[in-house]
Amino acid sequence: MPSSIIKRFIIIAVTVLWLWPSVCHAQKRVHSVYFEGTDYELHVYRIFGKQPGQTLMLIGGIQGDEPGGFLSADLYADISLVKGNLIVVPRANFQSIVLKRRQVNEDMNRTFSNERRSNYEAKVVAILKQLIQESDVLLNLHDGSGFYSDTWEGPNRNPMRFGQSIIADCDTFINPQNSQVIQLGEMAKHVIERINKQISNPRHHFHFNNHRTSAQDSLHKEQRKSATYFALFTRGIPAFGVETSKSLPLETKVRHHNIIINAFMDRFDIIPETPGLNLENPDLNYLVIAVNDTLPVVVKKNHTLFINPGDFIRISHIEANYERGLSADIKGIGSLNDSRKKFVVQHPTRIVVRKDFYPCGTVFLDFNAGHTQEASDIRISVASAAGPAVRFFKIRTNGKTIMVPNGDRVLLNRGDVLEIIDVIADGIASEELIVNFKGFVGNKRYNTGEDRGYPINTKTDLWSRYSLQKLGKSYQIVVTLDERKIGKLIIDLKDPV
């Protein structure tokens, strides 16, 4: 191989290795919850594109009776991006949303000026101000009254109405700190020209609404306390109010918000990924299981459901971080996918949940000890705090299958053939474990350390230097989870006399 090719290969390999951790671990989505458990719980989604770019912030639901805005913002919390970033606050004023009111203590969109208050609105706005600091452009999504028009056409269509407009606090802003010029009017008109082509009814077209908020004769001086005014005048970033008309059906309002957000994303070179790609590790949350047709119970991942021999169970729901591709396999019963079917359980077993072919969690079925209990006594135990542990080794020697408790020793004649069939573990699907017979190599072409399923001739297949004290008499079978040892069995060999 010519050295230049080798050199190039090394450079590529090193680059890949160097990039790998950041590529793998780059978080594409960060969900933060503020004021958790309160009536004004605040959820913030930061979505990072695969390529760097500008950050667009979306505020929805700053006033609770404007669902077009917050239901649109909500859709962007789940988006994936090729380029640029989003900060999505779908429900800025959750309490007012639940109450379906514009405001609770005061109008949240009039609390961005620096007056000190101690109500919940002020606490939320303090967070929103920090998020605006992280952003390059802000859209505050509203549903407004009537239809904005720059001329008086009637009580529902005039310069004081808000609906079907994109609002800015001025047409051209010159940042006094860095002399940067922000052409708000140009940006809004560019978006409006594009999106009006998608709205067939000209009466529903959008218009640019310049509030001239800081002007002496502004019609909207109250907007000096708004989020957009704060973003523009304090942070120096372009900021717009997007107002659909409350007179339009909800679906139309959401759709109009969507096309405007999409057009702004395009304008700021923030590129969505379609279809969105999400490859986070599948993870089971819980199963919903009914025993003998009684009320179903929730059994969390790694927990044990205690039933009686002969009870029948039915898994009615799998809750995981994915909705599709899920199956639940009751080991030793039924087929690959045993959800939504009734099965009689005669032996303690476990339910392995998969997303496609990935095991994503296990739930255990065990029997109540002693006397038979009523179905109402269904117990669910919490997984041990110590984490997953091996309970049994299922092995076959000379044609006989036996279950050996973890930590035990098994005495065999040298020359007996042993096969490790499986291990039964608490708190983990056995597929996720490595079961390694020290001194035996199962897959000789590519030694993974996994030795289940191979006939092991204890006379010819073992390397004595891996035996205990290298004496060739006792060998260990070690079970590991992510290189952590969680189970062990010792095989003692005696020479036949």
Ligand SMILES: [Zn+2]
């Ligand atoms: Zn509003």
